[in-house]
Amino acid sequence: MIANPVKSFNTVGACNPLKHYMLPAIPRLPDITDMIDGEFYFVLHAPRQSGKTTCLQALTKKINSEGRYYAINCSLEFLRNTNDPSTAMKYVVDLLNSEIEASDMAEISRLAYAFDGKPSMNSTVSMVRYLLRSLCQSLDRELVVFFDEADCIPEDPLVLFLAQIRTGYLARSVSESTKFPRSMALVGMRDISDYLYMVRPEAKSTGLASPFNVKKKSLTLSNFSLEEINSLYSQHTAETGQFFEPTAVERAWYWTDGQPWLVNAIADDVVVRQFKKDYSKVITRKDIDQAAGFLILQKETHFDSLLERLKEPRVRSVIYISGNLLATERSIPEHNINK
Ligand SMILES: Nc1ncnc2c1ncn2[C@@H]1O[C@H](COP(=O)(O)OP(=O)(O)OP(=O)(O)O)[C@@H](O)[C@H]1O
Ligand SMILES: [Mg+2]
Structure with missing residues (x-):
């Protein structure tokens, strides 16, 4: 009998491979590497407590260690009750900056402080797009961004957020100065585009796609066999x-x-x-x-x-x-x- 096993069954939050028994997280999303290599913007939706954050953390670590791309995993849970779009966009920028600061990527960290006072950074209509664009310009590798808990954003801020992502995406291959993340995932319990149709049903009837109509495909996580x-x-x-x-x-x-x-x-x-x-x-x-x-x-x-x-x-x-x-x-x- 071993008195103190190093690991345990995890019942609180995302799994840590050093502390918890766990199944390999990344193979649970077999298509995700293709999505990133294929430069797609996509949605990952799965039920609560199904291992989404565990997968994102493992994937972010793997991507950064491989040296082909940089990856950031930014949780938007903090925005749950932020209904004012301007305040919400400032929070998104703050949350992204915190992830950048905490990352091992020296280039990104230095850049994190370089935005204050820039005109585009002062407009809540463009600040998220501007931050991501500037970040991509400064990097020596392409960037992959995961927004965990993306469906926590209330409706109005969500529309403004997705519009900035869409504008950045559409212009990303126009020139060196309009670079944007190679691949991006919105992660949560809901398929974001379904959510937008739900809150704005007229979008479907008028044929307007959701602001995140750059989405190529939705991925989900299965239960364990x-x-x-x-x-x-x-x-x-x-x-x-x-x-x-x-x-x-x-x-x-x-x-x-x-x-x-x-x-x-x-x-x-x-x-x-x-x-x-x-x-x-x-x-x-x-x-x-x-x-x-x-x-x-x-x-x-x-x-x-x-x-x-x-x-x-x-x-x-x-x-x-x-x-x-x-x-x-x-x-x-x-x-x-x-x-
Ligand atoms: N790879 C794994 N191997 C074993 N158990 C896992 C694995 N991934 C997740 N779990 C189990 O699922 C629980 C929830 O994991 P995680 O927080 O990653 O899920 P989530 O989908 O992000 O949850 P939430 O919906 O609350 O954000 C963990 O506490 C653990 O019990
Ligand atoms: Mg989670």
């Missing part, structure tokens, strides 16, 4: 010697449908809460059932989020709570969703 759950749980077995019976792994898949956070949370509940890190105990199907029941009674916020997702038409594979019953379904009838 049974084999992947087995591979994740085996990492714990390799580190501690604690064994999951095959029927326990199958049961975890049954309850979670492979939803990444739930897969971790069920295992963590057995290992830490039920068995108090006594790694000599073999984990059975019954222990996994108990963990599932406990998580339901806890009513973790993630369940609320999953329930929210049920109202969205694209959701195919979900977990829902009806009274005290947890069930997996392939599709949930509308009358159950609205209960």
